[in-house]
Amino acid sequence: MVVGAVEQIRAWQPRVPGIVEVLHAHFVGHVYPMHAHNSWTLLIVDDGAVRYDLDRHEHGVLGSVVSLLPPFVPHNGQAASARGFRKRVLYLDPAHFSEEMIGFAVDTPTFADPLLHSRIRRLHATLHHPGEELEAASRLALIHERLRDLLRGTDPPPRRADPVLAHRLRELLDSRIVEGLTLADAAAVLHADSTHLIRAFSREFGMPPHQYLISRRVDLARPLLLSGMPARDVAATTGFHDQPHLIRHFKRILGTTPGYYAHSAAGLRAADEPAYR
Structure with a gap:
């Protein structure tokens, strides 16, 4: 306004x-x-x-x-x-x-x-x-x-590693790739403090939980795009909010757009088709 x-x-x-x-x-x-x-x-x-x-x-x-x-x-x-x-x-x-x-x-x-x-x-x-x-x-x-x-006015407490908790969170994320989960839900399921969850996961796997979840969704999207599914349907199928959400993260991770990625496969399929006279 x-x-x-x-x-x-x-x-x-x-x-x-x-x-x-x-x-x-x-x-x-x-x-x-x-x-x-x-x-x-x-x-x-x-x-x-x-x-x-x-x-x-x-x-x-x-x-x-x-x-x-x-x-x-x-x-x-x-x-x-x-x-x-x-x-x-x-x-x-x-x-x-x-x-x-x-x-x-x-x-x-x-x-x-x-x-x-x-x-x-x-x-x-x-x-x-x-x-x-x-x-x-x-x-x-x-x-x-x-x-x-x-x-x-206090110094932050020492950050301790917790690989067991980190792997439990990864298993939880892997089971909820498409539907996702909130940080509060993850903390409740794993009986852990939210910030400790984030730090334990990041320390063990080198990325925060949200980044891991997005990367797994991009993994799910790739074969669907190569199969010819429209990007808007791929976004809905793999847990992205909408097509722009898919495009933004797909390009960030893979350096190209979903459309260009899918088009490259379409070109290869066309080249493999036999020529009829």
């Missing part, structure tokens, strides 16, 4: 448990009055700078700084200069944070943490594409973990 000549807003509700809403906005003249949310507000600024008051203290967000505003605590906000700002916001479900975190966030609502900032940017990039719910949930779990460590 275009608000004015230089002010734009895009908001949506992704199908990712733990994310209430996503907001991408470009503001120049707008000034937020004092207000409060019933969710956690995780904010990064892509251009310009934002200043806001929280609990009678002034804070700012720019560059690689991340801001986390707790629920039910009033705050305002506006551009720190006449050039305005571009921001990306995740509104997060309070159920994923303990109440003690609110006090920590009021005291320290901003973090100059490159790792956290990178994880948030990667999650936003994932949220642009439907069908990537497992990847988005995995990235969100790691963001939650990092936020809890930063708010408590």
